[in-house]
Amino acid sequence: MKRILFALVLLASVAGCEVNENLGASAPKKERPTVNVPAALRQSNWRGPQGQGSCVHASMISLFRWQYRLKTADHWQRTYGDGEYPEDLAAKFNQEGIRYAYVTNGDVRFLEWACRTRRGCGITVMGGAHMVALVHLDDKWAAILDNNNVEKFIWVPRETLIAEWKASYGWAVTPIYAPAAPLPQ
Amino acid sequence: MNKLFLSVLCLLAVFAAVAPCLADTVNGVLAEERIVNLPQDQGKWYVSVVGNATDPRYNEIVGWFDINASLKKLKNQVHFCLVTSDTAIYQARYAGNVKGLPTVRMQKADGTVVYEAAGKNLPMTAAGLNGALAGAVSTAQGIRPILPWRRDMERRCPGPCPNPQPNPLPQPDPEPQPIDDNGPPNVDPEPQADLPPWGVALICLAGVLVGVSSGYGRKLYAKLNSPVK
Numbered sequence: 001m002k003r004i005l006f007a008l009v010l011l012a013s014v015a016g017c018e019v020n021e022n023l024g025a026s027a028p029k030k031e032r033p034t035v036n037v038p039a040a041l042r043q044s045n046w047r048g049p050q051g052q053g054s055c056v057h058a059s060m061i062s063l064f065r066w067q068y069r070l071k072t073a074d075h076w077q078r079t080y081g082d083g084e085y086p087e088d089l090a091a092k093f094n095q096e097g098i099r100y101a102y103v104t105n106g107d108v109r110f111l112e113w114a115c116r117t118r119r120g121c122g123i124t125v126m127g128g129a130h131m132v133a134l135v136h137l138d139d140k141w142a143a144i145l146d147n148n149n150v151e152k153f154i155w156v157p158r159e160t161l162i163a164e165w166k167a168s169y170g171w172a173v174t175p176i177y178a179p180a181a182p183l184p185q
Numbered sequence: 186m187n188k189l190f191l192s193v194l195c196l197l198a199v200f201a202a203v204a205p206c207l208a209d210t211v212n213g214v215l216a217e218e219r220i221v222n223l224p225q226d227q228g229k230w231y232v233s234v235v236g237n238a239t240d241p242r243y244n245e246i247v248g249w250f251d252i253n254a255s256l257k258k259l260k261n262q263v264h265f266c267l268v269t270s271d272t273a274i275y276q277a278r279y280a281g282n283v284k285g286l287p288t289v290r291m292q293k294a295d296g297t298v299v300y301e302a303a304g305k306n307l308p309m310t311a312a313g314l315n316g317a318l319a320g321a322v323s324t325a326q327g328i329r330p331i332l333p334w335r336r337d338m339e340r341r342c343p344g345p346c347p348n349p350q351p352n353p354l355p356q357p358d359p360e361p362q363p364i365d366d367n368g369p370p371n372v373d374p375e376p377q378a379d380l381p382p383w384g385v386a387l388i389c390l391a392g393v394l395v396g397v398s399s400g401y402g403r404k405l406y407a408k409l410n411s412p413v414k
Contacts, residue, residue, distance in 0.1 A: 180274060
């Protein structure tokens with residue numbers, strides 16, 4: 001009986017052990033989310049001159065700041081506001097000489113590229129009524145920064161986010177400059 | 186005959202209208218044609234120059250990346266980040282991990298620091314900084330530095346050389362780096378001055394002269410100042 005009890009205790013203690021994968025001393029810890037926009041750089045949504053929300057501009061301003069275009073971000077905030085359409089935003093970017101890329105066809109490769117290169121992008125949600133910043137996309141998870149609540153990142157399963165985006169006209173847009181350097185490893 | 190001709194024309198018109206749609210369709214959705222060359226630069230390294238915007242030393246170092254040809258070349262091969270201490274991004278991502286200001290830090294795409302120097306540890310010249318960065322890149326990539334006798338040979342090799350021209354238009358933010366798919370940078374090794382053979386002979390001769398004269402001087406000193414007994 002004692003032996004059985006001893007074996008059970010031993011089994012229980014072993015079952016609780018967590019086996020950590022040894023990645024080696026030099027394996028860098030990946031920053032999550034990939035586009036880890038600091039709180040001070042996050043732009044909240046605001047009402048434009050016509051009383052509309054400025055979610056597209058707010059998302060772009062957060063991304064401008066992340067990509068070190070601080071003066072561009074300030075200029076954008078002073079100059080633009082209200083709701084936005086893809087073609088109109090593209091025209092504004094062209095007019096201001098901004099380097100950018102966008103899709104309106106729900107091509108997921110664009111989102112993967114934006115997160116892989118650590119730039120992030122604005123994506124439409126809520127049936128196209130709102131834009132948030134996509135700050136992470138891996139094979140399981142996505143994270144967004146919602147300009148209506150910039151306190152925290154919102155994590156959702158990858159497929160859920162992609163389905164939501166595709167059902168919202170599949171518009172994604174981002175400036176193309178150097179992203180903030182990763183935290184030192 | 187006319188009817189046949191007309192029907193052939195109609196068929197051709199139908200095909201002409203359908204073919205481009207098929208060509209543009211990717212995974213069932215109509216592809217945007219605007220996005221054709223997205224930079225696949227996820228492997229690019231980062232160089233951050235961090236400091237106080239009013240510090241002359243910081244501004245001097247920033248200027249090196251426009252004046253020194255090798256540093257200018259490097260600047261266009263990496264994500265070049267100018268960070269001043271009065272910005273929120275400095276407070277959030279640098280203030281806690283720099284050893285002093287100004288700082289020059291080079292990182293791999295995954296964040297691994299391959300070179301970092303701050304304050305008085307920074308090289309005094311642009312050439313010195315370039316040499317230090319070149320050494321760090323070689324060490325990080327496990328590459329031996331190019332030996333002096335091979336340097337000219339390397340330079341003689343033909344190859345495409347990016348030659349970015351400065352944009353004269355005024356920009357409120359610094360000029361962005363060119364868009365490309367670059368990975369790790371290729372930093373020019375700093376050429377070291379090789380001593381010519383006559384220089385070596387001159388140094389040897391000087392050494393002999395110093396040795397002889399110091400020996401003679403010692404003898405003369407001993408002769409003039411007899412030891413106290």
